Amino acid sequence: MPTRELASAVWLGRRPTEYAPRFAAAAQRDAGHLTTLVASARKRLTAGGDVSLGFYLERPSYLSLAIVSCAPHREHGGLPCPLGA
Secondary structure (H helix, E strand, O other): OOHHHHHHHHHHHHHHHHHHHHEOOHHHHOHHHHHHHHHHHHHHHHOOOOEEEEEEEOOOOEEEEEEOOOOOOOOOOOOOOOOOO
């Protein structure tokens, strides 16, 4: 996995763990569930896909996490990366 995608996957993996105590649903706090979500996200990033996750937190909050791939995008390979080459 290129460096940018690896850094994105690491960042994404830390966020749900950081916010897990505030998740509204107990099932989403489960470490196994979070590990599965992060592993799936890493696969999508590696394949050039985007990742979007969302979690309801304690009322009235919602945590939205998204990463847009730049390496080249799986479905839109001709689009330039906004960060440059």
